[in-house]
Amino acid sequence: MTITPLSDATWLAVAGPGRPASTTIGGWTLVGEVFNRHDPAVRQIPDDDPASYEKKMLARFWGRFIGVRLDGKGRLAALLRDPSGALDCLWWAQGPVTLVASQVPEWLARSAGAGWRINPARVEAALHDPYSTSGDLLIDGPAAVLPGAMVTLNDGIVSELWRPDWLARSAPALSDDEAAERLRDALDQVVAGVLKSGGVLAAEVSGGLDSSIVAATLARTEPDRVRLWLNAWGPDATADERPWVDLLAAHIGITATCQPRATGRLTLEMLTHLTLGIRPGLAAMDALHDADWARRFVAAGIDTVITGKGGDSMFIQPADAGVFVDFHRQRGWRAFLSRANIDLARWNERSVWTLIGAARRPRYTPAAIDDPNPLLRPRIHPEIARHPWLQGIDDLGPAKRRQILGLVQGCGLHGASFQTEVATVFHPLLAQPVTEVCLALPTPQLTLGRRDRALARRAFSDRLPDAITTRRSKGEMTAFYGHLIADGLDVLRPWLLDGRLAAMGLIDRDRGDVALTRESLAWRGGYVDIMTTAAIESWVRAWERRLPGG
Structure with a gap:
């Protein structure tokens, strides 16, 4: 463990080799990876906002970090967490000492967890609403700083510095070409930041559109920095994406390593190891695959793994009736005369009257993708508030609300797993520059009013084979x-x-x-x-x- 003094009264301890990265910005020390924004939108933040400085800081920098602010005596005064939520930030007071951690290993839980209790109501809420696991902890005792939030420790007051719905409500009017250019620039910026962070890279290449976009962007920037382009193929035709991976590899000039997905029986040991952190291990549920890839990363000497996860929610998949309802809210009765009415109806194999009927319903909500969990009893505890990002957004259209729900779910992808124990797992499509562009664009524009992820297909069409850009199917596990x-x-x-x-x-x-x-x-x-x-x-x-x- 590396110990770094931040003052006479505050120390930073990081497990593993090397000195922890920290950046001083005014009165803040940002711990983790911090990158400059190319064109920060600081002018949109009023100077008289009480948290103006911190909001401008989060507009000027992005990355994977938590912020620490000390008082005049060098004692811990405030914490903040970057909007991506890639690093967790937990804190609790123990006597005169305040402890802050991204994870709580077993030895620390046993020594510092006096008075901690599992909260049954939050456990129940997590079962009925798994997205909530990326919000408040399921344990009473420690507290979690939410992504894009700041907490002052003397009074526990939480200030929201960044929310996805703020971006959704302040969307600038852009042409489709301008929107595509912003999307390209945002991903290029993120990939450049990952490459600057150093280390040996691996990239997932699933064969799908999202991972292909990320892989193609990596390949056009510094392909030699990626030591391993890795694909896992399943045992049946619907789960075998190797033909698409081969097509992509030939187009962008890489050599992909295709390996069969780890198989075996579900065991008691596997279930026992599903939890590796202070939050439920929803990022590690495919334990066989998770452990197999972790071993491969260690064998190849990989420091950072790049994925394409998050594209479904950010780029908008599916382009269903909810997108048309958003379009109707944006355009009014003109939406009924739009080509989008016909194209989205054809894409969903529904009549145009079905879309019009959905748009005319005052509080239309798309049908749930999954049936209710068949294992659960009806709720027995009082209703627990949903994730703060999902509160106060009823004025937004259903497709935009679902996009924000996907972002909340994406925060859970940063959770502990066997892979994160051996490498930094980075999701560029969930990085702040990309999510801010996607949240600020109307869902009809992200779909171009005709199909899923249409704007992303246009934005990166010059980097991908036509067959992948126009593909309708997806791999299925x-x-x-x-x-x-x-x-x-x-x-x-x-x-x-x-x-x-x-x-x-x-x-x-x-x-x-x-x-x-x-x-x-x-x-x-x-x-x-x-x-x-x-x-x-x-x-x-x-x-x-x-x-x-x-």
Whole structure:
């Protein structure tokens, strides 16, 4: 562990080799990776705003960092967290000492966790709304600083410095070409920052549009910096993207390493290791693949891994009726006469009257993508507030609200996993410059009023093969995960039906007994719900053991 004094009264400790990176900006010390913005929008922030300095700082810099501000005696006075949420920021007082951490290993939980308790109501909220796990902690005791927020420690007052809906409401009017150029510039800026951070790079190449966009941008900048272009292919045709990877590799001049996705049986050990941090391990649910790639990164000497995750939500996938409702809010009755009415209806294989009917409904909400979790009882605790970014956004259109929901979900991708234990995992499409551009663009423009991710397809068309730019299909792992869960029911059933969540009254044993059968899985699916519930069960068991007295 490396110890760096920030003052006589404050120290920074970082596990692992090397001195922790820190940047001094005025009275703030930013710990982590900090990059300059090319064209910061600081003029839009009024000088009389009480948090004007901090808001301008977050507009001028982006990266993966937390901020520390000291008082005149060198004591910790305030904390902030960058809007991407890539580094967690937890704090708690213990006597005269205030501790701040990005993770809480078991030894620290046992020594510093006196008085900490698992909060059953928040656990229940996480089961019904997994997105909430990137907000407040499920433990009473420590507190988490939310992305884009600042907390003053003497009074615990939280100030919001950045919110996605602020960007959505301040969108400038741009032509489609101008919007595409901004999107290109934002991703180029992010990739340049990643390359400046040094280290040996690996890049995921899934074969899909989003990872292809990121890989093509890396390849046109400094392709030799990437030691490993890695693809994992599944055992059936729908999960094997190698033809698309080969097409991309030939076009951008790289050599991809294609490996079969790790296979095996779901085991008790695998479930036990689903939680690696203070939040449920939703980023590590594919434990076989996670562990396999971590081993490959270590063998190749990889420091940083670049992914294409986040593109579905930021670029808008799917382009459904919600996009047309957003368009109607923007254009009024003129939307009914627009070509978008016909094109989006054709894309969704629905009639234009269906889209018009949705747009005319006062509070249209798209149907849920997934059915309710079949394992859960109705709520037994009072309603817990949703993630702050999901509050106060009812004035936005349904597709824009779903985009913000995707960003909240994206914060969970930064969570602990086997891969993050051995390398920095970076998601450029969830980095602040890219998300700010996408949030500020209307969803009809991101889809060009005709199909999913249409603006991104246009923006990066000169970097990609035409076949990938115009592709309608996507790789599909549903069958793979379905077999994994079905073959592991002998482990999953007692894990969930006789576990801690069931003892807390949160799982309905009778409904679970039906849902956790091969017949139900074949007819109703629910794989994501089942593994999410299994991960939260793992988290509860682990933290009951880790906390003092456990």
